[in-house]
Amino acid sequence: MRVVVVGAGKLGCGYLVPLFLEAGHEVVLGCRTRDTADRIRCAGGWRVRVTGERPEEVHDVTTASVGADLDEAVTAADLVVLSVGVANAAEAARSLVPGLAARRGRPVDVWVVENAECAHRVTEALRDTAAARGVALPPIGVAGAVARVTVGHGCWREQGVPEFLRDTPRQLAVDARPLLTAPPTLPGVRATGQYRARLHEKLFVYNAGHALAAYLGWLRGHRTVDAAIGDPFVRPVVAGALLEGRRAILAAYPGLRRGPQVDQCGDVHGPVAEALARYGNTELADPVTRVAREPLRKLSPGDRLLGPVALLRGTRHRVPAHFALGIAAALLYGYDDEAVPAADTSARRLRRLLDERGVSAVLAGVCGLAADDPFAAAIAVRYHGFVFTDDGVRFPPTAPLPDIVARADAVSRRREPLPGQVTR
Structure with missing residues (x-):
């Protein structure tokens, strides 16, 4: 042949x-x-x-x-x-x-x-x-x-x-x-x-977690994904997002539960554990900058970060907190760091957009999230909540916050506009 x-x-x-x-x-x-x-x-x-x-x-x-x-x-x-x-x-x-x-x-x-x-x-x-x-x-x-x-x-x-x-x-x-x-x-x-189901299974679970590990790991100063996923600040967020994404995939594509048993199709926890183990492969030492490159594409509607969010919100009608934190980290990728490759023009353009227009405009223009969308509000809260110190970056909590994120959940159920704007 x-x-x-x-x-x-x-x-x-x-x-x-x-x-x-x-x-x-x-x-x-x-x-x-x-x-x-x-x-x-x-x-x-x-x-x-x-x-x-x-x-x-x-x-x-x-x-x-x-x-x-x-x-x-x-x-x-x-x-x-x-x-x-x-x-x-x-x-x-x-x-x-x-x-x-x-x-x-x-x-x-x-x-x-x-x-x-x-x-x-x-x-x-x-x-x-x-x-x-x-x-x-x-x-x-x-x-x-x-x-x-x-x-x-x-x-x-x-x-x-x-x-x-x-x-x-x-x-x-x-x-x-x-x-x-x-x-x-x-x-x-x-x-x-079931091609679309298989594509989304990979993109919205494995690739989504891979990207989140890279963006969160970059903020923590890691250069490889295996180092990032071993970080106690990073691993729980990625694991939570993987579980959210896996459950959403099985809800959206119930046929996967009945597919050939080549990768524990209908299982929730097995593929998540496998993904975490693959991220932690120290021999592979996948560079963070390789996995995180082209953030504008990865943040676009339907891609690995916003695609699983749409499925989650369609089946559970709530703000997915782990993805809110991960997407906020993606928006910060490349901030004031020369380590981001010069060839990654997408990362540098994202930084310019944030500097010139602010986070709410970027969430609308890049991610397709309206200003009154409760998920956009949750991302903005997390975006402003990262604490940069001399000994590393501290993440805001993934659990719903008592003020704006809790109200965002209520808004998503009532379909009411969220009062106020969060700006960068």
Whole structure:
């Protein structure tokens, strides 16, 4: 089987390419630039290590940069897999059109492995680009896919041959509905009829807790997620948010309780304990700045922080206190600290927005929370409640406060406006 994996990042090199190679398939790695493709070709491969195991060499990978090489690979492929980041998915899809058009009607599936429901964006980009170029596309099954794996290290911008480091869990759930052919037999890979539930299960529980550990840990001065989750100030907040998110997911998607028992589907506490253990993997030592990057996207409606909140409020009609504290911490990410990478323009833009407009305007414009929303009021209270001292940051309580947060709960039940405004 000939597979084109587009995306030479952590997930592509650390998980997807080895997955297909180990099963004996021929793999072409699609790269955005010729420089990256040439560097991989000159290096002759890379190393992949699973925590607790010895590293393995990855060889026999053909590289192709956008252009004639990638077009040829896509034309001959039996499967195309995209893993380029949510923001780059549409652009990557457009680069596939010449190769797809040259297939002369031969159908193909395209898996979109991202932490967002963006297969529709890929479909639209393919159709619009083909129409603009006046070419016909073959039948294409564009299917979202959820990868349950963390690749914390490895980058082609580093000097020398990189080593991609990932943790032990290794599963990939592919949306069965758009597929034209069944997925090949691969370890941990399966088609699912509950793709959205599986995506939200990962995004609103595991990824939400991961992000909260990073933002809270950054405030406490930690540089890695494993150090953050071991902090007695951080761990209870993250654990509480995980439990809130897990219960909301099972309430919203009761079919998960009856799904295949590959990850304790219907269990509340088992996946939470597993997530906390994965965050605490000292060998992975996932950098806080990697997990916390792009806070504007993570704070947008429907993403990992506000998405579970919407589910919680829809089923329990109350202010989720652990998420209120975690989101307040996310708003403070990068405050007066040069340790935040210069490349994280999202974090720096968030800081400018807060400085220029204040927290209430940011909660409205970025998070989609109205000024009279009790959850916005709860976040603002926590945002102003952090205490910065010489020996570390003290968090405000997660339990409902006796004044504005208690009234916020009452407002959410009565649907009445909350008196007063909280400003930065």
